[in-house]
Amino acid sequence: MKARFVLRASTPWWRGPLLIAAAALLTILISAIMIRWAGGAPIPAVRYMFISPLQSRFGFTESLLSATPLVFTGAAVAIAFRAGYWNIGAEGQLLAGTIGATWVGLHAESLPRIVGVTLILLAGMLFGALWALTPALLRTRLGIDEVVTTLLLNPVALLIITGLLNGPWRNSESGFPDSDVIADSTKLWIIWPNTRVHFGLALGIVIIGLCWWFVGKMSGGLKLRAVGLAPNAARIAGLPVERTLLTTALVSGGIAGLGGASEIAGVAHQLTTGISNNFGYTGVIVATLAALSFIGALLVALMFGVITVGSFSASRALEIPSQIGQLVQAVLLITVVSALVIQKYRIVWTTKKSEGRK
């Protein structure tokens, strides 16, 4: 037997959701196997991982907090991908943002808080955009593929942070490779009293809203979509393709960098070598799972926040490895992305060649 994929003439509306549900089920099944192997009970594990964080104020707000950086990177990746600019460098851009933010945070003693906060966010955004500049210029000026260039700048950003933290920014008290704590005037406001949910989340949601509105409603957004869907057609219609790509790349980098600043100013309050728990790479997953829709990215980011918090709970309650949380995210990516493609095809099974001859 041999399988052949044949493009469907039309896709009934329910096929997409059905296949995605199947993908989610497959993910849960694979995770359940791992959980069983680890000696845990799969059903409670799934409950701990996906549901219990939503049942307490603490779990919910911590999920929001975990989701915050992913809201930024998800939006950053989604807007770039919508323009057909394959920015795999949100990780590096976020890290660059943390560098900019920390730099401001360490030098902004005795400013009014509103000024301090504005400065630290601007610095993050600026550094993120700057980090995105080189690959964007290479792409738009020389036609050099951005997938690899954006990707390869990620480890560079991390090495720069390591260099800074082992050198000039080494903690002046403990000697540890983490920076001193940033000035109080640059710390973000807590927006939900007695939790850790900070202004960064609100900012992230605003960014999502802006992206959604810009891409969907504004003339620039129509241009961006046209460039992403068919760059040659856009060029023939006289749209400034290169400029659109360059601007989008910088905006994408700026959003990722802003996400970095939000982490520094909102939660961490200091730079550490491990500041980003793959937030940028996860942003690619978030945007892809959301099929590049911004509202979708927000929801997927929240779901990942829940899984992050939930897998810690499951881990302690059921005594299974907490690494399973990451595993679920990776499996979900592969199954859902495959489902999104498969829904467009019909699988035709053909028998072996030899049987074909009469």
Add this chain to the structure above:
Amino acid sequence: GGNSGSSDESSESDGVLSVVAAYSSVIEEPWDGVIHEALQEMADAGEITYKYIDGIGYASGAFERAVRQIAEEDKPAIIMGDSFGNEEAARKVALDYPDIAFVMGSGGGPAEPNFSVFDNWIHEPAYVSGILAGSLTKTNIIGIVGGIPVPEVNRIVNAFIAGAQSVNPKVEAKVAFINSWFDPAAAKEAALSQISAGADIMFAERAGVIEAAAEKGLLSFGNQMDQKSIAPQSVVTSNVWNMRPTVKYILNQVKAGSYTSQDLKDFSMVAKGGALLAEINTGVTGGIPAEVVAKAEEAMAAIKAGTLRVDINEAVPAGSVTK
């Protein structure tokens, strides 16, 4: 992380205290491994219930989230762990849960009302290891590969060098830091380059170094745990950190209701059994002369008796250190 240990869920039934640990690194990394081992032993003995979460790392907000989750969801009597690199977060949470005893590996001081600190004060056995190394080296070059040059690492490395130079002033110590807490491949490569620079004795402050020494047929010294099993023909001895005295002390305090925040440094020193020198392994390649073993044991006894004080030097020992 996950755990084994008692199945008892409640926090204080029949006097069994519940302890939950939060480790920045993974439990196979020796620093956290020492804490984990001590707690696991207590749990196996039925004295506590024990759970842990490890590999939390240094991502923004992660450690604080883990500790808060533990405090909220498990409500244990004691939270242990290492707050190095997550100092701010750990202390903030402790303030919010004054009824829980926070006992953290830390470079800072204790904090009212409930934040106690401990650390691996194994510079004393390191000094004695140094005596052995200084006596055994033929090239007079000793290689040391450390993690990150923070005070708690520096003092062990400096004590090791001081010990070596106390018996052999010609000793030159080559020190390299891999700028990571756990990267055996990098540590091994650094060790190999020191060996090529003439080092014939290796001090494995971090994992990965013993393997290099063993491959080249050289002698080595372990750290944190007794690491003889990695390469019995190579490991002379190890500077062992023992968390059991600390854990026992804390359990008694909490049980008695007399827990207060404090610096638990003493419980990790030789005098109280918190630091020791692993049994000297005379079976290494080439053997160890009896008089060298005697010298080391003598020094160890002197430390126990309080007649030998090992200086605490937390300056960064960079490059090549000669007397």
Add this chain to the structure above:
Amino acid sequence: MIDVTEEIISSSLRIATPLALAALGELVTEKSGVLNLGVEGIMYGSAFVGIATAAQTGSLTAGLIAALVSGALAGLIFAFTTVTLGVNQHVAGLGMTLLMISLCNTANRIMFTADGGQVRVDPWQPLNFGGPIFSQYLLTYATFLVAVPFVWWLLWKSGLGLKIRAVGENPEAADVAGIGVAKTRYTAIIIGSLFMALAGAFITLAFVGTFTVNIINGRGWVALALVIFGRWTIGRLLIGAALFSLVNAGQLQLRLLPSFADVPFEILLALPFLAVIVGLAISGRNVPYPGAYLKPYKRL
């Protein structure tokens, strides 16, 4: 004292081994028009599977075989998603990397580190043919004496290589010539994955004899950079690997000197990545990408 330059060269060869292997694998894959960003993950997976099997069976050879099998399987999954389904290659590749890393970390915890232990084997020892330079692991010799000529022959002399290059340049043309595009890409991806698996296995089974989280530590990304730095040719790829390894080995020696104690060596480690970017900028519009780079092919 042993000659330092000789030792630096020896150390470079060791450092270069997994990089060269992984880069060769990525080269074969990319020549077929597919970018495999799963290289880091495939190395991670084989590093773990290799040592886990070796520890369970007590045989390093069994470990190596298992590592190769795991590499082939990972390659197969990657090929299915990108070639058969036509999923974005970069998304599928990143997904593969995240999947393998999280899968292996979980399995490692379940199998070996649940009580604080660590998986260990007696690794392969270097074979000494005299002097530090010729004291290397068998796999290092094999990499430079067998794998490099093999890949060169495969890509530029064999029929399969011709097919791989044709499929990577112009899949429509190859299809019309009767070459199974999907089959050829599957083959290239799996051969490539086998090399990546060798690279991963080298680290655990030969170099460190143990497995720890983050064991690959970005070597996959370096391999990716080397392929582009090498402009998809073996000679330049090897030059890139040699330069990077020399810099890396050299900095380890430099760290021993007191005057270099405060030098931020991270900058040196960032060099291969920066070199690629600068190299691309200099070549300008003349970067010899495979013609069908990143493009899925589907016949209607």
Add this chain to the structure above:
Amino acid sequence: MNSVEGVAIASRGGAPSIFLRNITKAFGETIALSDVSLDLRAGEVHALLGENGAGKTTLMKILYGLSQPDSGQIEADGVVLKIESPRDARAAGIGMVTQHFSLVKNMTVIENIALASAKTFAIDLAKVRAEIVAASARFGLDVPPDAVIASLPIALQQRVEILKALMSGCSYLILDEPTAVLGPNDIDSLLEVIRRLRSDAGIGIVLISHKMAEIEKVADRVSVLRRGQVVSSSLANGITSKELVTLMVGEQQSGAEQRQRSASPSQSPILVLESVGVSREAGGLSDISFTVRPGEILGIAGVSGNGQTELVNVLSGTTQIDSGTITVEGHQLGSNTPQSLMRAGVGILGEDRHASAVHALQVVENLILDCVEKFAGKFQLRRKEMLNHCESAITQFEIKANPKQAFGTLSGGNMQKVLLARLFSRKPKVAIISQPTRGLDVMATNYVRSLIAQASKQGTAVVLVSEDLDEILELADRVAVMYRGSVVGIVDHTAASRESIGELMAGIAK
């Protein structure tokens, strides 16, 4: 219509040996082939005719395994062939030269030919070379074995394609519009090759072409496809060209009235190109000079691949010029970016309608893509105005579409109308129109041509690039002929004829 089996006697070739039976194929909602049956004989040239989009290529792709039919089967000598890939087809002795060449551009001739037979391990390029030399001699197809494909002229590339197919040992050879890309001389030598292959090597050939003259010269048998169905299949000498044309397009004959050409236009030129040159990497144009007046149509003729595409790219701003100047309405352009050209009043209809619009966007969005700013409100696009604009275009240009429909779901003719509506609603002073009727049926073709004529009547200067010489002769006031990247002659319509232009196209200097 003649039945397929009815005319088997007296044929040049033997008994039919490959049958295509009841082939049906649909792409989404487009039915490309419906219940098509055809038979091929060895030693016979079988011409396949039909309008663009009739299904010729699709049918042959199915025979060659590049596409799978939805139903129907292929038989040889009473045995059903399972052709699932070109490999299967070649095993069955079928070879094909596709409309767009299937050569790996930066490989050599040897490598390209070796590809087809490459085994997995050993590969002996020296042997392949010797085989190429032998086969060249045998079939009279000279090729330089060591040359890189990209460096060869189109006619030679085609020869490599044919040789490649022959060397794989095929006894049936499909040639899809092989003459479309050739100049008259090259066409003649190709036809000679076809005759030789048929007579000397006994090869059965399927020849797809739009050119009656060629069919008359070499075809033994002619089949006509219309809208995915075989409407006729008969011996060539039993049917006239006129009858064939009627069969192809149906009864409604091309009723386009001749364009009335203005007597010598007095206005000064609005578009002036002076010595425009483009580097080799960007396509290679040299020393292009011409002028166009308001209301004038300048036709650009030439065998495809002689720089017409590049010229259009220059005038749309997607290829930058390296030398020379472009002047619009007396203002010399600093650089020819799409924006500067549009600002100067130049509008464009690209040669590939699929590449000129965004399939996934709606008709209304595509329609305003070149003037998005006009509909930009303060906070968002003014959807209502966009829709109004679209509705009126739909009415004015007789477009069969719904504004919110995705552009990609339109039929080719309607796509073309949307793009023309986009072009003309800017009221351009100069319209660059490339291959406007490619792939359109007769009705749509006539409509599009009348739109162009109408625009010129209203004073628009038109540069009309077309591979269809008749279209140019029908519409253009003057014809510029391109050969190897330059303009080799500009002929007034009064002096223009198929012959005079054909010679220029072939590079035969007067």
